[in-house]
Amino acid sequence: MTTVSQAPLILITGGGRGMGAATARLAAAQGYDVAISFVSDEAAAQAVVADVDALGRRALAVRADSADPAQVAALFEAIDREFGRIDVLVNNAAVLARQCRTEDLGFERMQRIFAVNAIGPILCAQQAARRMSHRHNGPGGVIVNISSASARLGSPNEYVDYAASKGALETFTIGFSKEVARDGIRVNCIRPGHIYTDMHASGGEPGRVDRVKDSIPMGRGGQPEEVARAILWLAGPEASFITGTFLDVTGGK
Helix, strand or coil: CCCCCCCCEEEECCCCCHHHHHHHHHHHHCCCEEEEEECCCHHHHHHHHHHHHHCCCCEEEEECCCCCHHHHHHHHHHHHHHCCCCCEEEECCCCCCCCCCHHHCCHHHHHHHHHHHHHHHHHHHHHHHHHHCHHHCCCCEEEEEECCCHHHHCCCCCCHHHHHHHHHHHHHHHHHHHHHHHHCEEEEEEEECCECCCHHHHCCCCCHHHHHHHHCCCCCCECHHHHHHHHHHHHCHHHCCCCCCEEEECCCC
């Protein structure tokens, strides 16, 4: 028997750390039940679940690689069983590889980055739309895609493949938002700038934000909670007439 939760349900892919974890905690504080996906760090995911529970909301963590269609389908089936609804999808999961110039990018690296950062959000959006869309007798919903300021800036000499994958996600946001606007689904996109998260270590430079902060007009890096607030504003009723829109959370860069 399906358990129907009265609270809205938000799914955050890659919700075990960084901006995803901050969004999960803030969403719970705002009254959402929370589902998160993770790939490897189960302890971090369960810590987020514990924090959501402590706020009096229901939580679920599911191991799922968003680049794998079967794992994405199983993630949404788990949400169906546990909550019986989905109101907001935050496509946050992403991967980054070590800094290098374009001529040194490996093919498998490029494939993986595009699989997770560009194809993964489309796979998740498909599953969400089948549940949210009026054309499938759904109640409507919201999708927030997490891009990056690198989609505008290109990340030369560092992560051109990552930037290009985020550019693909932005184009998907534009097309998909128009496709489902009359089906009750709003689709928007956040572009974080230099944010203090563990992701920079994956690129080989854990201190990257401090290195570049003087180039940011506000003179500092951003905190994950500052991105979370923007995500949840777009997800909520105050943004009810906003779709196909990009919000930069970059300190002015």
